[in-house]
Amino acid sequence: MDIKEIIQPENLVHKRTPLMTDATLSYCPGCGHGTAHHLVMEVIEEMGIQQDTIGIAPVGCSVLAYDFMDIDMSQAAHGRAPAVATGIKRLWPEKYVFTYQGDGDLAAIGTAETIHACNRGENIVIIFINNGIYGMTGGQMAPTTLEGMKSSTTPYGRDAKQMGHPLKITELVAQLPGTYYVTRQAVHKAGNVRKTRKAIMKAFEVQRDKKGLAFVEIVSNCNSGWKMTPNESNEWMEEHMFPFYPLGDIKVEGKIVKDLLKELM
Amino acid sequence: MGKMRGAIVVDTERCKGCEVCIVNCPTDTIGMAEEVNGKGYHYAYMKHPENCTGCANCAIVCPDGVITVYRVKTEK
Ligand SMILES: Cc1ncc(C[n+]2csc(CCOP(=O)(O)OP(=O)(O)O)c2C)c(N)n1
Ligand code: SF4
Ligand code: SF4
Ligand code: SF4
Ligand SMILES: [Mg+2]
Numbered sequence: 001m002d003i004k005e006i007i008q009p010e011n012l013v014h015k016r017t018p019l020m021t022d023a024t025l026s027y028c029p030g031c032g033h034g035t036a037h038h039l040v041m042e043v044i045e046e047m048g049i050q051q052d053t054i055g056i057a058p059v060g061c062s063v064l065a066y067d068f069m070d071i072d073m074s075q076a077a078h079g080r081a082p083a084v085a086t087g088i089k090r091l092w093p094e095k096y097v098f099t100y101q102g103d104g105d106l107a108a109i110g111t112a113e114t115i116h117a118c119n120r121g122e123n124i125v126i127i128f129i130n131n132g133i134y135g136m137t138g139g140q141m142a143p144t145t146l147e148g149m150k151s152s153t154t155p156y157g158r159d160a161k162q163m164g165h166p167l168k169i170t171e172l173v174a175q176l177p178g179t180y181y182v183t184r185q186a187v188h189k190a191g192n193v194r195k196t197r198k199a200i201m202k203a204f205e206v207q208r209d210k211k212g213l214a215f216v217e218i219v220s221n222c223n224s225g226w227k228m229t230p231n232e233s234n235e236w237m238e239e240h241m242f243p244f245y246p247l248g249d250i251k252v253e254g255k256i257v258k259d260l261l262k263e264l265m
Numbered sequence: 266m267g268k269m270r271g272a273i274v275v276d277t278e279r280c281k282g283c284e285v286c287i288v289n290c291p292t293d294t295i296g297m298a299e300e301v302n303g304k305g306y307h308y309a310y311m312k313h314p315e316n317c318t319g320c321a322n323c324a325i326v327c328p329d330g331v332i333t334v335y336r337v338k339t340e341k
Contacts, residue, residue: 003314006272006335013271014321016330025329029306030283034328190289190322230283 017042019050023067030230032220033062035187036129036196040100041069043200047208053096054088056081058110060102061136062129079110082117085124096207098125103144104134107169111143114169121178121212125203128170128215131222132241139225143167146244151225166244170217171260174251180212182251186219188234192247199249212254219245267338271319275309276331282306286323286332292316295323 019041025034044053050071057065059078066073076084081099089097106114106128117124133151134140140153146166148157158166174182181203185196196218203214219241223233250258273294280302286309287295296312309332311317319336 001270001337001339003272003311006270006319006337007274008335011319011335011337012333013319013336014324014332014334016333020330024279027328029281029328030285031328034330035326038325038330188285188326190320190326193325230285231288234285234288 017045019045019070021068021070025068026064027061028224030221030223030233031061031135032131032187032218033129035193036100036127036218036220037062037065037068039187039193039197039200040098040127041071042197043204044071044096046201047204049096049204052094053098054092056085056088056097056099058099058101058105059136060105060134062100062102063136065100079105079108080113081105081110082113082122082124082126085126086117086120086122089122089124093123096125096204098127098204098207100127101129102135103128103130103132104136104140104142107143107167111169115173115176118173118179118213118215119176121176121180123207123210124213125200125207126213126215127200127203128217129220130170130217130245131220131225132166133222133225135222135225139222139227143169144245146240149240168245170215170245170250171258173215174256174258175260178213179215179251180254181206181214181249182217183215183249184217184219184245184247186237186242186247188221188237217245219247267340269318269320269336270339271317271334271336272314273311273317273323274333274335276333277308277310278302278304279329279331280306280308281329282308283328284309285326285328289322289326291320291322292318
């Protein structure tokens with residue numbers, strides 16, 4: 001069969017969602033931020049809620065998310081996205097409201113906003129991209145940086161004695177009564193992408209059903225900050241990030257489904 | 266039993282040459298072109314088009330969403 005016979009409109013099985021704009025993504029080649037953007041927009045397309053969804057962009061590499069996602073968006077001061085989302089959702093309870101935040105944004109400068117929005121059980125979705133580093137500003141240590149991991153501010157690796165321990169903020173917020181669904185996923189492999197899509201869908205369904213806060217962590221690469229090729233960074237992530245940040249659901253329908261004591265040690 | 270035949274179309278000008286699609290293709294269909302695009306990136310292309318099953322793995326992991334996938338079931 002000739003390739004031209006295969007490439008016909010009736011044989012189409014995958015194309016880029018029209019809910020992503022035509023703007024070229026500002027992300028480095030191979031960065032998981034782009035994959036995560038497409039998934040969020042695919043879910044919004046599938047649920048038919050483009051007109052009813054408001055996203056909040058953070059400060060970090062994804063600060064320009066509003067240029068890429070073809071929905072109404074706002075952009076918050078560093079770490080304040082959950083507070084802005086709270087205000088918008090309370091004014092417009094029928095809208096779907098989500099934040100999209102990096103680990104520096106969500107787990108460093110925005111820790112208070114994150115924890116209190118989760119504790120209040122705001123009926124929003126939080127998409128949390130954990131790449132263990134401040135990508136945008138040149139690869140400085142983040143609260144999520146692993147022990148021994150090198151960054152521009154930990155050139156000899158993170159020393160927990162001096163710099164504290166990496167923070168599993170997702171396990172922390174899972175323990176607050178306001179969170180209804182908490183999960184940790186990845187987007188570097190096709191199988192992970194399919195699972196993450198389902199998780200994001202579930203998160204928006206939780207919001208639709210007014211059950212509380214849905215929190216989706218995506219462990220991702222920052223190949224530039226980690227100073228690796230994209231595929232090397234994804235392998236490094238599997239080997240080093242996943243043992244400390246294990247993938248899977250942490251809280252489902254308001255009930256913790258993982259042995260958190262074990263996870264937090 | 267019918268066999269799946271697939272094909273991908275890469276938006277070569279938007280491809281950033283990251284090669285994430287290559288390691289995610291189970292059939293070794295994709296390679297990187299010798300030539301570069303306007304941004305200077307080697308872009309992905311079907312090096313072994315006869316291998317493609319249209320599984321879409323490459324497309325869903327592409328951070329820049331530049332791959333379109335087609336699939337047909339053939340008779341043999
Ligand atoms: C109030 C304030 N403090 C500090 C900064 C500098 N700054 C910009 S992005 C960033 C960290 C971003 O890291 P992260 O949230 O992990 O996003 P990534 O780029 O890794 O996706 C910092 C500290 C800022 N813009 N505003
Ligand atoms: S600096 Fe890191 S997080 Fe930012 S776009 Fe590049 S790879 Fe992605
Ligand atoms: S994953 Fe996408 S951007 Fe990267 S090389 Fe393949 S087609 Fe190009
Ligand atoms: S559709 Fe599947 S088989 Fe075809 S190139 Fe993409 S990953 Fe490979
Ligand atoms: Mg980060």
